[in-house]
Amino acid sequence: MAKLTVNGSEQDVPLEESTPLLWALRDALGLTGTKFGCGIAACGACTVLVDGQAVPSCVMPLLALGGKAIYTIEGAAARKPWPAVREAWIAEQVPQCGYCQPGMVMATIALLEANASPTDADIDAAITNICRCGTYPRIRKAIHRAAAELKAA
Amino acid sequence: MIRSHARRRLLIAAGLAGGALVVGGYFFYRERDRLGLAEGFAAPPGESWLTAWLRIGADGSVTVAVPRQEMGQGITTTLPMLVAEELDCDPASLRYEQAPVDPLYANATMIADGVPFRPDDHGWLARLARHSQYKVGELLGVQATGGSTSVRDGWEVMRQAGAAAREMLVAAAAARWNVSAAECRTGPGLVRHVASDRSLSYGELVAEAARQPIPRRPALKDPAQYRLIGTALPRLDVPAKTEGSARFGVDVRVPGLRYAALTQCPVFGGALKRVDAAKAKTMPGVQAVVELAATSTSAAAVAVVADSWWRAQSALAALEIEWHEGPHAALDTAAQRAVYADLLKEGEARAYESVGNAPLELAAAKQVVHARYEVPYLAHATMEPINCTALLDKGRCTIWVGSQSPTLVKWLAAGAAGVGSDAVTVHTPYLGGGFGRRFEMDVVVQAAAIARRLPGTPVQLLWSREEDMQHDVYRPMALSQLRCALDAQGGIHAWHHRIVGQSCTGGLTARLLPAAASDLMKDKTSAEGAFDLPYAMPHRLVEHVLVHQPVPVGFWRSVGHSYNAFFVECFLDEAAQAAKRDPYEFRRALLAQSPRHLRVLETAAQRAGWGSPLAPRSGRGIALAESFHSIVAQVAEVEVSTDGMLRVKRVVCAIDCGKAVHPGIVAAQMESGIVFGLTAALHGEITLKNGRVEQQNFPSYEMLRMADCPAIETHIVDSGWEHLGGVGEPGTPPIAPAVANAVFAATGQRLRRLPLRLS
Numbered sequence: 001m002a003k004l005t006v007n008g009s010e011q012d013v014p015l016e017e018s019t020p021l022l023w024a025l026r027d028a029l030g031l032t033g034t035k036f037g038c039g040i041a042a043c044g045a046c047t048v049l050v051d052g053q054a055v056p057s058c059v060m061p062l063l064a065l066g067g068k069a070i071y072t073i074e075g076a077a078a079r080k081p082w083p084a085v086r087e088a089w090i091a092e093q094v095p096q097c098g099y100c101q102p103g104m105v106m107a108t109i110a111l112l113e114a115n116a117s118p119t120d121a122d123i124d125a126a127i128t129n130i131c132r133c134g135t136y137p138r139i140r141k142a143i144h145r146a147a148a149e150l151k152a153a
Numbered sequence: 154m155i156r157s158h159a160r161r162r163l164l165i166a167a168g169l170a171g172g173a174l175v176v177g178g179y180f181f182y183r184e185r186d187r188l189g190l191a192e193g194f195a196a197p198p199g200e201s202w203l204t205a206w207l208r209i210g211a212d213g214s215v216t217v218a219v220p221r222q223e224m225g226q227g228i229t230t231t232l233p234m235l236v237a238e239e240l241d242c243d244p245a246s247l248r249y250e251q252a253p254v255d256p257l258y259a260n261a262t263m264i265a266d267g268v269p270f271r272p273d274d275h276g277w278l279a280r281l282a283r284h285s286q287y288k289v290g291e292l293l294g295v296q297a298t299g300g301s302t303s304v305r306d307g308w309e310v311m312r313q314a315g316a317a318a319r320e321m322l323v324a325a326a327a328a329r330w331n332v333s334a335a336e337c338r339t340g341p342g343l344v345r346h347v348a349s350d351r352s353l354s355y356g357e358l359v360a361e362a363a364r365q366p367i368p369r370r371p372a373l374k375d376p377a378q379y380r381l382i383g384t385a386l387p388r389l390d391v392p393a394k395t396e397g398s399a400r401f402g403v404d405v406r407v408p409g410l411r412y413a414a415l416t417q418c419p420v421f422g423g424a425l426k427r428v429d430a431a432k433a434k435t436m437p438g439v440q441a442v443v444e445l446a447a448t449s450t451s452a453a454a455v456a457v458v459a460d461s462w463w464r465a466q467s468a469l470a471a472l473e474i475e476w477h478e479g480p481h482a483a484l485d486t487a488a489q490r491a492v493y494a495d496l497l498k499e500g501e502a503r504a505y506e507s508v509g510n511a512p513l514e515l516a517a518a519k520q521v522v523h524a525r526y527e528v529p530y531l532a533h534a535t536m537e538p539i540n541c542t543a544l545l546d547k548g549r550c551t552i553w554v555g556s557q558s559p560t561l562v563k564w565l566a567a568g569a570a571g572v573g574s575d576a577v578t579v580h581t582p583y584l585g586g587g588f589g590r591r592f593e594m595d596v597v598v599q600a601a602a603i604a605r606r607l608p609g610t611p612v613q614l615l616w617s618r619e620e621d622m623q624h625d626v627y628r629p630m631a632l633s634q635l636r637c638a639l640d641a642q643g644g645i646h647a648w649h650h651r652i653v654g655q656s657c658t659g660g661l662t663a664r665l666l667p668a669a670a671s672d673l674m675k676d677k678t679s680a681e682g683a684f685d686l687p688y689a690m691p692h693r694l695v696e697h698v699l700v701h702q703p704v705p706v707g708f709w710r711s712v713g714h715s716y717n718a719f720f721v722e723c724f725l726d727e728a729a730q731a732a733k734r735d736p737y738e739f740r741r742a743l744l745a746q747s748p749r750h751l752r753v754l755e756t757a758a759q760r761a762g763w764g765s766p767l768a769p770r771s772g773r774g775i776a777l778a779e780s781f782h783s784i785v786a787q788v789a790e791v792e793v794s795t796d797g798m799l800r801v802k803r804v805v806c807a808i809d810c811g812k813a814v815h816p817g818i819v820a821a822q823m824e825s826g827i828v829f830g831l832t833a834a835l836h837g838e839i840t841l842k843n844g845r846v847e848q849q850n851f852p853s854y855e856m857l858r859m860a861d862c863p864a865i866e867t868h869i870v871d872s873g874w875e876h877l878g879g880v881g882e883p884g885t886p887p888i889a890p891a892v893a894n895a896v897f898a899a900t901g902q903r904l905r906r907l908p909l910r911l912s
Contacts, residue, residue, distance in 0.1 A: 098394030134828025
């Protein structure tokens with residue numbers, strides 16, 4: 001049994017403490033917005049925020065997460081960049097199959113919280129997630145659009 | 154050669170005539186009624202079906218039954234747009250759901266596209282073959298999403314459904330007002346009687362409209378009147394996919410759900426010898442260990458069922474498994490390549506196109522340009538790993554799976570679950586990528602077999618990424634030899650192309666319907682993009698040597714075009730070089746009689762600034778490919794650093810898909826196809842050693858990522874509604890040759906093997 005703070009509320013998870021966070025979210029807490037892609041922190045589909053950092057939940061054991069604030073796509077609305085990111089994603093018509101997008105959105109929120117004016121090089125360094133549909137050019141535009149919107153607000 | 158060609162035509166003709174007799178003249182010429190309602194279509198309270206393609210609610214909402222699966226290509230926006238255009242409703246009232254499994258929604262166009270004729274062949278034999286094959290498609294009644302056919306197949310029927318529903322609503326209003334239908338007009342979501350200035354909303358009329366007869370031939374709009382078609386309507390699935398609420402197969406959650414993980418025999422064609430599950434069964438949360446025998450569709454495997462996927466996956470490590478590795482335990486790629494090289498020289502080939510006498514002309518030519526090209530096996534690596542949820546309860550089987558063919562799911566699940574196909578219900582959530590991988594039924598058969606062992610318990614079987622990569626159906630490895638002779642004007646006089654590889658269609662048939670597997674029918678996909686070129690070449694012979702290998706192969710975005718475009722378009726650059734011509738001008742001359750192709754080529758070249766100066770160690774490459782009834786040209790701009798690092802900086806793409814029903818989605822699909830093809834061109838390679846796939850996950854099978862993604866711009870060339878073509882796949886074929894040709898321009902190195910590796 002592990003205790004987690006997910007999207008602002010404390011949750012009991014009846015799984016071994018070695019379980020990766022991803023499976024606690026998906027199978028125990030019913031938060032299926034966070035996706036399984038590779039299981040080895042190589043694709044970014046499972047990206048969530050832990051104390052504001054974008055981390056791959058597929059390799060993050062529960063025992064490392066006590067007392068930390070975990071945010072998933074279901075709780076993204078609690079993060080400041082969310083409205084601008086959501087609007088930019090829709091304006092640029094980013095998603096195709098959509099499977100990698102929750103991870104992309106969470107990685108983007110972490111980037112914009114840390115860096116209000118990311119350059120292309122900053123985006124390249126921060127967004128290393130895989131999108132098999134090739135939405136990268138639109139994600140880049142959407143991030144710039146969201147950053148501009150946040151600055152104007 | 155001419156004799157074998159004539160014999161081939163005779164054989165095809167005889168086969169078709171026989172088939173036509175079986176099908177029956179009446180059915181053969183009868184047009185299928187695709188508008189009528191299937192039996193047992195229930196509508197939610199307050200809603201009524203108007204045709205089998207849409208429901209309207211009392212609140213005016215319009216729900217379109219989308220017969221094709223959404224896997225990123227935007228079909229749940231494009232097809233509802235076609236309905237909305239003719240229905241005359243407000244696009245804000247549009248909803249969609251995936252249509253149930255019913256032959257009404259079959260995709261006969263995809264089946265008809267399988268005949269091995271050039272797209273520009275409109276002779277009687279080609280037309281008869283396509284029509285026969287279309288009728289076979291109707292008889293099979295298979296719902297399938299593939300071959301970039303969804304808009305072409307839905308173009309007529311979705312518009313008709315909207316128009317028929319509109320006429321039914323008008324008839325209902327006219328009856329209510331006791332006026333003639335001709336006096337009524339429709340505006341967004343309502344019917345108006347102009348003379349008396351009365352109006353009723355579709356929501357108010359729908360219950361009465363549903364009792365009107367369905368018009369068989371409703372009047373369709375003049376395309377000049379379109380308000381929606383041709384615009385970039387915001388995609389209906391984008392908000393949910395942004396917010397993380399979109400549900401994929403892997404997100405299915407039903408009461409009492411259990412999770413299964415599996416390990417499959419690492420060698421193709423192997424079997425399970427023995428498993429000791431004693432320890433695994435004692436692990437926390439583990440409910441069952443299920444042995445899965447190999448079938449024609451799926452590999453031998455052992456699955457663990459537990460109360461969380463991680464617990465199931467962890468328990469796999471505690472299984473003690475021994476496999477019968479079978480006869481293919483020594484298979485390796487180096488040996489396969491040697492076999493292919495022998496077959497390239499001496500293997501028995503089948504001609505896909507034979508015009509004039511290319512071998513004779515080449516033998517007589519003073520100068521022959523020749524080269525050998527090669528591509529490896531490729532995995533699909535859909536972002537959503539392979540999964541299926543199954544429940545067998547009281548003789549009924551329910552399946553939830555993101556699949557490119559829910560009809561095949563119904564058939565195959567029935568067999569594996571031990572019930573009739575009428576007892577199977579299929580739910581199709583979003584597909585987290587398809588690319589051809591989700592035509593396969595392996596995971597469906599396995600999940601249904603597990604469910605059969607645990608009646609009453611819904612089980613979600615999810616493969617790890619390693620299982621996905623090592624048990625895919627791969628894009629075939631292929632080897633190619635090209636030879637050509639130039640004419641005095643620098644054009645191509647004779648062309649001979651020989652390809653060695655497996656058959657994708659044959660592979661799929663052997664997996665799904667082993668009794669029907671045969672080499673008799675030529676697989677069009679093996680030589681597509683090679684035998685159907687638009688270039689003027691008076692003498693040409695294009696042939697394919699079919700090889701059988703234990704490695705399963707299947708449809709991979711753009712299928713045969715994915716490798717044939719690389720072979721052909723790179724070799725054309727070599728021919729241009731031999732002719733001392735610019736590669737763009739060389740192609741222009743060959744396309745002088747093909748105005749649509751020429752326009753696409755010129756658009757890409759002009760927009761890319763072809764011929765303008767570039768930085769040192771940079772180069773441009775051009776390639777053109779017609780596939781799935783669309784023509785695409787791309788210009789890639791690359792830079793090669795002094796230490797040999799290749800960077801693709803910019804891609805300019807031009808496409809003629811007739812008319813763009815949704816220009817935003819056309820552009821997005823070009824971007825998508827280009828990135829997919831770039832991943833293959835720069836990274837993709839599946840290799841075998843000791844009968845096993847060597848790559849396991851993304852580090853060893855790398856993908857293009859943000860930092861390496863070029864700027865991409867797409868230009869749409871308009872050639873009219875009569876030339877409607879697909880867009881899901883045509884963006885992929887030209888990119889690898891465009892990049893390889895650009896590398897040559899930048900460095901003088903001619904790379905003839907994918908992935909591209911500079912020496």
